[in-house]
Amino acid sequence: MDLQVEKVDKVCGEIKAPASKSYSHRAFIAAALAEGQSILRDPLYSEDTLATLQACEKLGALFQRFPDKCIVQGTAGYIRTPENVIDVKNSGTSVRILSSVAAIAPRANYTIFTGDESLRTRPMQYLINALTNLGVTIVSSQNNGTPPIIVKGGFDGGKTDIKGNVSSQFISSILMAAPYAKRPVTLNVKGKFVSKPYVNMTLSVISKFGIDFEYDTSNQPEYSSYYIEPQTYECTDYTIEGDYSSASYMIAAAALLKSDIIIKNLYEDSMQGDKVIVDIIRRMGAEVEVSETEIHIKSDGNLKAFDINLANAPDLLPTVAILMAAADGSSTITGVEHARFKETDRVHNCAAELASVGVDVEEFQDGLKISGKPTGGIVNSYLDHRMVMAFYVLGLKIGHITIQDAACYDVSFPNFLEVMDQITQ
Ligand SMILES: O=C(O)C1=C[C@@H](OP(=O)(O)O)[C@@H](O)[C@H](O)C1
Ligand SMILES: C=C(OP(=O)(O)O)C(=O)O
Known part of the structure; x- marks a missing residue:
C-alpha cells in the first residue's frame, strides 16, 4: 500500500497515546x-x-x-x-x-x-x-x-x-x-x-x-x-503506560504545524528514553506543559535548528530527522550508529529519503547533519514502520509526499492513521 500525504493547517484536540x-x-x-x-x-x-x-x-x-x-x-x-x-x-x-x-x-x-x-x-x-x-x-x-x-x-x-x-x-x-x-x-x-x-x-x-x-x-x-x-x-496486576516513541509522531506533528493539543497517557516520571522528545520540541521552539499523565503542546509551526545525541533514544531518529528537515538552519544528530542495525539501516535510509524529498543531508557513521528545505517526492519506507510514520508527519507539513509500502505502521501503532486523521481534522 502506498500513502499519499497532503498538507494540513493545524493539529488539535485531545488524544490518548497508544500503550508502550x-x-x-x-x-x-x-x-x-x-x-x-x-x-x-x-x-x-x-x-x-x-x-x-x-x-x-x-x-x-x-x-x-x-x-x-x-x-x-x-x-x-x-x-x-x-x-x-x-x-x-x-x-x-x-x-x-x-x-x-x-x-x-x-x-x-x-x-x-x-x-x-x-x-x-x-x-x-x-x-x-x-x-x-x-x-x-x-x-x-x-x-x-x-x-x-x-x-x-x-x-x-x-x-x-x-x-x-x-x-x-x-x-x-x-x-x-x-x-x-x-x-x-x-x-x-x-x-x-x-x-x-x-x-x-x-x-x-x-x-x-x-x-x-x-x-x-x-x-x-x-x-x-x-x-x-x-x-x-x-x-x-500490572498497567502498561503510554508510548513516547509512538507519541513522538503526534508530538512532532504538533511542533511542526500550528497546534493546540493534549496527549494523555504519557507519564511525567516515565523511564522511557524517548521521553526526551518533549525537551527536543521545546528546544526547537514549541511550548509544552507537562503534567503527571499528559502533555499539552502549542506551537506556531516555526522551528529552530539544534544538535542532539540520541544514543539513549535511537527510535526517535526518523522523527527527529524530519523535525530538523523542517526547521530553519542546520542541525545534527549523533550517537546513533546502533540505529543502523534496526528494521533497516535507519541512518542511511533516513539520509537517502530526506535527500529524495529535497533536503541537504550529510551522513556520518553515527548520525546525520540536516539542513532544509524539503519540497516533497516519493519516499521508500524500506518496510520500516518508523520511516512510514515519520515521513507521514513531514508530509502533513509540506504536502506532496507519497510513501511506498506504508502498511507496516501496524508493527508498533496499528491505529496510526485514524489517530493522525483525528488530530488533523
Ligand atoms: O528493549 C526494547 O524494548 C527496545 C530497545 C531498543 O533497541 P536497542 O537496544 O537495540 O537499541 C529499541 O530500539 C527498540 O525499539 C526497543
Ligand atoms: C527497533 C525497533 O524494534 P525492534 O528492535 O523490537 O524490532 C523499533 O520499534 O523501532
Whole structure:
C-alpha cells in the first residue's frame, strides 16, 4: 500500500497515546514466566507485541485477550518446547529477549526462532557469546550471527560479559531469563552502553513481578554489573503506560504545524528514553506543559535548528530527522550508529529519503547533519514502520509526499492513521 500525504493547517484536540510497545513485550514475557495468573491492563496489541504474545503461548503460557486487558496464566518457569519453529516476524525485541527465555526449557529440547527478511539481518552474535558463557547451547543456523536462532534447553548461569554498543536488548534478554538459571547470574556490560533506558525498563518490570536483583553502575563507562539469583516470578496486576516513541509522531506533528493539543497517557516520571522528545520540541521552539499523565503542546509551526545525541533514544531518529528537515538552519544528530542495525539501516535510509524529498543531508557513521528545505517526492519506507510514520508527519507539513509500502505502521501503532486523521481534522 502506498500513502499519499497532503498538507494540513493545524493539529488539535485531545488524544490518548497508544500503550508502550517495550513495556507490553516485557509484561507479556514476565507474566508468562510467573507463577499464577497476572492481569495486564491496557497492553499494546500490535504486530510486534503479538509476536511476543504468541511465542509465549507456544512456550506454554495461556493468554486471554480483551481490548483493555490481558489475563495470563504463567508457567512458573516450566516452559515447554514449541512443536514448530517460532516466527517473530519483524520484532527484534521478541527474538532477542525470547532467545534467553527458551534456554530455560527442559534440557535436550530445541527452540527455533525465525522472522521476516529484515529480522534475519538483526545482529545476535554478542548475545550468543554471552549466553554460551552461561552454559547455554545457542547457535545462528547459518553461523552468521543472525536469525534463524536455535536454542537448546539448559541455562546453567555463572558470570558473563557483553559489549553494550550494539543492542541493549541482549542485556534485557539475559536479565529476564536469569531468575530461572540453575546458578546466580552475573552480567557485566562492557564499554559504551547504548539504549540504556530500556534496560532500566526491564529491571522495573521484573521487579514489579517480584524479582530481586543487584546492580552497580558506578564504574561506567568501563562496565556496569548486574547480579540475579535463582527465584520465581510472581504474578501481579500490572498497567502498561503510554508510548513516547509512538507519541513522538503526534508530538512532532504538533511542533511542526500550528497546534493546540493534549496527549494523555504519557507519564511525567516515565523511564522511557524517548521521553526526551518533549525537551527536543521545546528546544526547537514549541511550548509544552507537562503534567503527571499528559502533555499539552502549542506551537506556531516555526522551528529552530539544534544538535542532539540520541544514543539513549535511537527510535526517535526518523522523527527527529524530519523535525530538523523542517526547521530553519542546520542541525545534527549523533550517537546513533546502533540505529543502523534496526528494521533497516535507519541512518542511511533516513539520509537517502530526506535527500529524495529535497533536503541537504550529510551522513556520518553515527548520525546525520540536516539542513532544509524539503519540497516533497516519493519516499521508500524500506518496510520500516518508523520511516512510514515519520515521513507521514513531514508530509502533513509540506504536502506532496507519497510513501511506498506504508502498511507496516501496524508493527508498533496499528491505529496510526485514524489517530493522525483525528488530530488533523
Ligand atoms: O528493549 C526494547 O524494548 C527496545 C530497545 C531498543 O533497541 P536497542 O537496544 O537495540 O537499541 C529499541 O530500539 C527498540 O525499539 C526497543
Ligand atoms: C527497533 C525497533 O524494534 P525492534 O528492535 O523490537 O524490532 C523499533 O520499534 O523501532
